[in-house]
Amino acid sequence: MSCWTRTTVLRIPAIFLGFEYWQQWEDFLDAHEEDFHFRTGCFSAAICHRLNDYPKWQYDGSEPWDRLDMHLYPDTIASVPGPFLDYHLEEIAPLPPEENTYHQNDIARPLDNDEKIKYLPLFQALFPDFTLAKMDDVHYCRYEWYDGSDAPYYY
Numbered sequence: 001m002s003c004w005t006r007t008t009v010l011r012i013p014a015i016f017l018g019f020e021y022w023q024q025w026e027d028f029l030d031a032h033e034e035d036f037h038f039r040t041g042c043f044s045a046a047i048c049h050r051l052n053d054y055p056k057w058q059y060d061g062s063e064p065w066d067r068l069d070m071h072l073y074p075d076t077i078a079s080v081p082g083p084f085l086d087y088h089l090e091e092i093a094p095l096p097p098e099e100n101t102y103h104q105n106d107i108a109r110p111l112d113n114d115e116k117i118k119y120l121p122l123f124q125a126l127f128p129d130f131t132l133a134k135m136d137d138v139h140y141c142r143y144e145w146y147d148g149s150d151a152p153y154y155y
Helices: 022-031 113-126 133-137
Strands: 004-013 043-047 083-092 107-110 139-146
Touching: 004 113, 083 113, 113 133
Parallel strands: none
Antiparallel strands: 004 083, 004 139, 043 083, 107 139
16 A cells, blocks of 8 residues: 555645734634545645745745744744645545656646636635635645555555
């Protein structure tokens, strides 16, 4: 059995949704706890450590220390803007060994115009004032990750 998973999500940093403080974010997550799941067709909270492909989301250090993005990993603020809201499009688990690219084909890109129009209602269902212009902050992300277990083919 494979120990790798491929996940495809629509991802937006919480700070671009208007959350400035951890308590706001935590209250939001608590209020929507039953709506959020780590499965296809659902929103969930996420943290991302690999943001080299997200130059727009780089933090420049100019905000006050009580900002949402300042509390997560203070030593890596330049590359981690904080938590994200993900909409799960697909998850393949276990990922067949022959399909595993070990992050070589990970994708992080802005949505094209057709995708923005297609996925806008998902975000408006959760945030009624969400506009098409705000969809510029949403990225299509596909990534592979290791679940920490041992698999015979890995050795």
